[in-house]
Amino acid sequence: MNQGKLTFKGGVHVPEYKELTEKKSIEVAESPQFAYIPLHQHIGAPCDPIVNVGDRVKIGQKIGESGAFVSGSVHASIAGTVKEIKMMFTPTGTKTKCIVIENDGTDEMDDSLKAKDLETLTGEEILAIIKEAGITGMGGASFPAHVKFAPPKDKPIDTVIINGAECEPYLTADHRVMLEYAELIVVGTKAIKKALNVENVYIATENNKMDAVEALKAVIKPEDKIEVVALKTKYPQGDEKRVINAITGREVPSGGLPMDVGCVVSNISTAKAIGDAVVSGKPLYERVVTVTGRGIAEPKNLLVRMGTPIGDLIKQCGGFSKKPGKIISGGPMMGFAQFNLEAPIIKGSGGLLIFPEEEVKEEVVLPCIKCGKCLQVCPVRLQPLYISAYALKNNVEKAEGYNAMDCVECGACSFICPAKRPLAESIKNIKKEIIAKRKKS
Amino acid sequence: MDGKVIDPTKNDPVVLDDMLIVSQSPHIRSDESVQRTMFDVIIALVPAMIGSIYFFGFDAVRLLLVTIVAAIAFEAGTQKLLKKPLRIMDLSAVVTGILLALNLPAGTPWWVAVFGAGFAIIIVKELFGGIGQNFMNPALGARAALVASWPRIMTAYVTPDGVSAATPLQILKSGSGNLPAIERMVFGDIGGVIGETSAILLLIGGLYLIIRGVIDWKTPAIYIGTTAALLLVLGVDSSNLLYHILGGGLILGAFFMATDYSSSPVTPMGKIIFAVGCGLLTALIRVKGGLPEGVTYSILIMNVATPLIERLTRPKVFGEVK
Numbered sequence: 001m002n003q004g005k006l007t008f009k010g011g012v013h014v015p016e017y018k019e020l021t022e023k024k025s026i027e028v029a030e031s032p033q034f035a036y037i038p039l040h041q042h043i044g045a046p047c048d049p050i051v052n053v054g055d056r057v058k059i060g061q062k063i064g065e066s067g068a069f070v071s072g073s074v075h076a077s078i079a080g081t082v083k084e085i086k087m088m089f090t091p092t093g094t095k096t097k098c099i100v101i102e103n104d105g106t107d108e109m110d111d112s113l114k115a116k117d118l119e120t121l122t123g124e125e126i127l128a129i130i131k132e133a134g135i136t137g138m139g140g141a142s143f144p145a146h147v148k149f150a151p152p153k154d155k156p157i158d159t160v161i162i163n164g165a166e167c168e169p170y171l172t173a174d175h176r177v178m179l180e181y182a183e184l185i186v187v188g189t190k191a192i193k194k195a196l197n198v199e200n201v202y203i204a205t206e207n208n209k210m211d212a213v214e215a216l217k218a219v220i221k222p223e224d225k226i227e228v229v230a231l232k233t234k235y236p237q238g239d240e241k242r243v244i245n246a247i248t249g250r251e252v253p254s255g256g257l258p259m260d261v262g263c264v265v266s267n268i269s270t271a272k273a274i275g276d277a278v279v280s281g282k283p284l285y286e287r288v289v290t291v292t293g294r295g296i297a298e299p300k301n302l303l304v305r306m307g308t309p310i311g312d313l314i315k316q317c318g319g320f321s322k323k324p325g326k327i328i329s330g331g332p333m334m335g336f337a338q339f340n341l342e343a344p345i346i347k348g349s350g351g352l353l354i355f356p357e358e359e360v361k362e363e364v365v366l367p368c369i370k371c372g373k374c375l376q377v378c379p380v381r382l383q384p385l386y387i388s389a390y391a392l393k394n395n396v397e398k399a400e401g402y403n404a405m406d407c408v409e410c411g412a413c414s415f416i417c418p419a420k421r422p423l424a425e426s427i428k429n430i431k432k433e434i435i436a437k438r439k440k441s
Numbered sequence: 442m443d444g445k446v447i448d449p450t451k452n453d454p455v456v457l458d459d460m461l462i463v464s465q466s467p468h469i470r471s472d473e474s475v476q477r478t479m480f481d482v483i484i485a486l487v488p489a490m491i492g493s494i495y496f497f498g499f500d501a502v503r504l505l506l507v508t509i510v511a512a513i514a515f516e517a518g519t520q521k522l523l524k525k526p527l528r529i530m531d532l533s534a535v536v537t538g539i540l541l542a543l544n545l546p547a548g549t550p551w552w553v554a555v556f557g558a559g560f561a562i563i564i565v566k567e568l569f570g571g572i573g574q575n576f577m578n579p580a581l582g583a584r585a586a587l588v589a590s591w592p593r594i595m596t597a598y599v600t601p602d603g604v605s606a607a608t609p610l611q612i613l614k615s616g617s618g619n620l621p622a623i624e625r626m627v628f629g630d631i632g633g634v635i636g637e638t639s640a641i642l643l644l645i646g647g648l649y650l651i652i653r654g655v656i657d658w659k660t661p662a663i664y665i666g667t668t669a670a671l672l673l674v675l676g677v678d679s680s681n682l683l684y685h686i687l688g689g690g691l692i693l694g695a696f697f698m699a700t701d702y703s704s705s706p707v708t709p710m711g712k713i714i715f716a717v718g719c720g721l722l723t724a725l726i727r728v729k730g731g732l733p734e735g736v737t738y739s740i741l742i743m744n745v746a747t748p749l750i751e752r753l754t755r756p757k758v759f760g761e762v763k
Binding site: 012014015169241245251252253254256323324325326327328330332333334335336337338339340353355357360363366367368369370371372373375379380381382383385402403406409411412414415416417418419420422424425428 | 461464469470474478533571703757760
């Protein structure tokens with residue numbers, strides 16, 4: 001493959017700011033005093049709690065599950081006692097039921113965790129392990145992995161792409177995972193390959209992470225038949241439809257899914273989690289989170305137990321270095337602004353970004369000058385200026401006619417706009433209106 | 442508080458809530474700005490302005506000052522009168538003022554220049570909604586209005602020496618008179634409006650805009666290329682082609698007017714059609730029409746066609762199934 005050249009049309013070069021943490025090894029975060037495990041942190045049906053207040057739980061013990069196929073079980077990330085089950089805000093801003101566990105400090109592991117040998121497992125057994133481990137996509141969208149890897153019969157899959165592009169500025173969690181857990185990623189990738197029974201398997205990253213390419217190549221054997229590709233560093237290269245386009249040249253049809261063009265894309269940390277589940281039977285109860293930004297004293301990559309409040313992580317990174325202005329769960333382009341420090345880390349949180357007050361300025365919005373830069377950067381070839389203009393007038397039909405629903409919400413248009421117009425913001429809002437309208441009719 | 446490490450647990454959560462800003466993503470913005478964009482256009486016009494002053498002396502200084510000051514004043518006045526936010530700081534009025542001055546013959550009286558600035562800013566720009574809403578290039582719209590109102594003044598071209606002189610294209614059109622040497626057209630020592638005479642200074646500015654990403658190289662390249670191609674097809678002698686390219690405001694128009702954001706299409710295919718249209722019309726007017734130059738009307742006609750072009754050239758969305 002043409003290393004470093006592969007990419008998609010459009011996109012924008014965003015300052016990376018990855019130097020704050022990209023050279024810092026992953027540190028194991030302290031296990032929290034209280035863990036708050038949301039029962040609904042994935043796409044699909046929410047889990048029902050299967051423990052009661054007062055029960056003692058161990059690390060890795062399943063505490064919530066759903067009878068629905070499209071769902072992801074949740075597990076205890078610390079050993080201790082279930083204190084309460086209450087409604088709380090998750091970092092994505094939705095309110096959901098959470099199981100609160102108080103740590104007893106024993107770090108006792110659930111004894112149902114068992115190692116297995118990938119060679120002897122069948123595809124079905126692999127899917128069962130993934131489902132049991134509660135693995136959902138860790139790139140942000142949190143789609144249940146066992147569903148993704150079991151596509152309908154009429155959608156033949158010929159290509160699997162493990163996505164380590166990590167195109168969001170600041171974030172280095174996936175980068176560090178590739179450097180430090182390359183073997184587990186390869187095990188996970190082979191498991192996915194086996195479950196889907198496909199030949200073309202790629203691990204994709206951007207060419208600003210060539211050390212990760214080397215680290216992965218060093219542990220991939222020729223018989224694994226996994227190709228590592230370095231895509232051009234450009235935002236939003238990590239968007240799954242852009243990754244597919246860059247590697248295979250295929251375009252996922254508008255409104256369609258990767259499987260419509262024979263592809264399955266999975267995040268690199270998800271592959272690592274699958275590797276964990278296979279090698280040691282470990283469910284998804286911890287993940288790597290980049291805590292960074294100029295508002296934190298010591299930026300770090302931390303291995304964090306699910307449910308750890310973000311305030312705990314800030315404390316472990318030396319606290320705020322300056323008066324904080326904005327705290328973001330995820331990256332600066334698509335992450336969610338937080339309004340308190342109690343929000344817990346969930347399966348989809350790859351970053352925690354602290355902007356000092358002086359970096360958070362309220363932009364003065366000027367009239368659109370029709371420079372067309374939003375068209376140039378839009379990875380979907382939309383006309384953000386017109387969709388946004390109709391969205392701001394709440395003209396649902398017109399916005400829909402300009403393909404608002406194809407927007408991937410990457411934010412590149414708002415980033416580039418010289419008039420600082422809320423392009424992506426208004427398009428996201430009108431998309432909700434369009435969905436509501438479609439439901440009504 | 443700067444530089445000090447703050448333990449978040451010691452913070453009163455309520456106080457922290459009050460200081461955190463919550464907004465939708467994206468949370469970072471590029472350092473692009475409207476003012477910077479307009480400032481780039483002004484920088485790009487500096488060589489041509491210096492050239493005009495070098496060649497036409499005080500007349501050029503006078504016209505530049507009058508149009509810039511008038512454009513800013515008219516914009517501020519209209520915005521004040523219509524109770525709209527004052528936006529003169531975006532520098533777009535300055536750009537319009539400069540472009541208008543560069544489109545006037547050196548001998549233009551001050552009141553004609555003021556009228557032009559007023560027409561550009563009030564009629565073409567502000568009454569249609571201000572920056573980004575003008576349906577035609579304000580400076581060109583004003584030039585057309587001035588040519589229609591005071592044709593004699595607007596075609597009273599002089600050479601830098603102050604001698605009244607036909608432009609090279611007027612000479613070509615009428616077939617009488619002596620064409621200047623090509624070198625004089627490159628550097629600007631010919632008759633014409635104060636900003637069009639020096640091709641090289643305009644090209645330097647145009648190149649700067651392309652490098653800065655303010656304009657797309659395709660628009661001027663396709664515009665000039667189409668003009669040249671059709672001129673040859675229509676039987677213009679190839680030895681005269683350079684006069685056509687370097688004269689008649691083609692370079693000024695192609696780099697600085699046809700690239701105006703609000704009056705040209707935003708779609709990639711639309712930009713190409715727009716440039717081709719400008720080129721075809723310019724060549725047609727020059728060869729078949731009554732006017733020797735044609736750039737003004739070509740761009741204005743394509744300006745008016747812009748909404749239609751945009752509608753017909755909607756980009757095919759990623760993965761769109763026809």
